[in-house]
Ligand SMILES: Nc1ncnc2c1ncn2[C@@H]1O[C@H](COP(=O)(O)OP(=O)(O)OP(=O)(O)O)[C@@H](O)[C@H]1O
C-alpha cells in the first residue's frame with residue numbers, strides 16, 4: 771500500500787488539485803484507490819461527490835475525522851490531501867501517515883518564500899530527516915516563458931529536495947474538478963499537453979527515488 775501525501779502549509783497552491791488528479795489517475799488505471807481528505811474544507815471529498823458513477827471507483831475518507839482507520843485493506847494507493855497551515859505537532863502527526871510527500875509551489879514571491887520555510891520545517895521532521903519519507907516539489911499553475919516562472923524554476927532547482935515537475939495553469943484542471951474527474955479522464959485532444967507535463971512527476975512517483983529504502 772502506497773501512501774502519497776500532498777502538503778504545503780501555504781493555502782491555495784494546488785494540494786487538492788494534485789490529490790484529486792492523482793487519485794483519478796490511479797483509479798482509472800485499475801488500482802484500488804483511497805482519497806483521504808485531512809482538510810475539513812473537504813475540497814477533495816466535494817470533488818469525489820461530483821464523480822459520475824460510470825468512472826473508476828475511488829473510496830473517499832474524511833481523514834480529519836478519523837484518520838486512516840477506514841482505508842480499505844486492499845488499497846493500492848492512498849492519496850492524502852493535507853490542510854493548509856500545518857505546522858509543528860500537527861505536521862509531525864501528518865507526516866507519520868505517508869512515505870512520499872508532494873509539495874506544490876506557486877510562482878509568486880509570497881508563495882516561494884512561504885514554501886521555502888515550509889520545506890525547511892519539513893526537512894527537520896524526524897521521519898523526513900531519517901529518510902523514511904521522501905519529498906518532491908512540484909511547480910504549479912506556471913505560465914511558461916514568464917520571468918516569474920524562470921525565477922521559481924531557479925529557486926526550486928536550488929532546494930535540497932528533488933524538483934520533480936511543473937504543471938501549467940490550465941482550464942482543464944477547473945473543468946475536471948467541476949465534473950469529479952481527473953485531467954487524465956478528459957478527452958485526449960483537450961488534455962494531452964497536461965498529460966505530458968505529468969510524466970516526469972509520475973516517473974518519480976513510480977521510482978525508488980520517491981520511496982524510503
Ligand atoms: N494548474 C492549475 N491550473 C489552473 N487552476 C489551478 C491549477 N492548480 C490549482 N488551480 C486552482 O487554484 C485554486 C486552488 O487550488 P487548490 O484548491 O487545489 O489548492 P489547495 O492548496 O488545496 O488550497 P487550500 O490550501 O485552500 O486547501 C483552485 O481554484 C484550483 O482550481
Ligand SMILES: [Mg+2]
Nearest residue numbers: 785786809813
Ligand atoms: Mg485544498
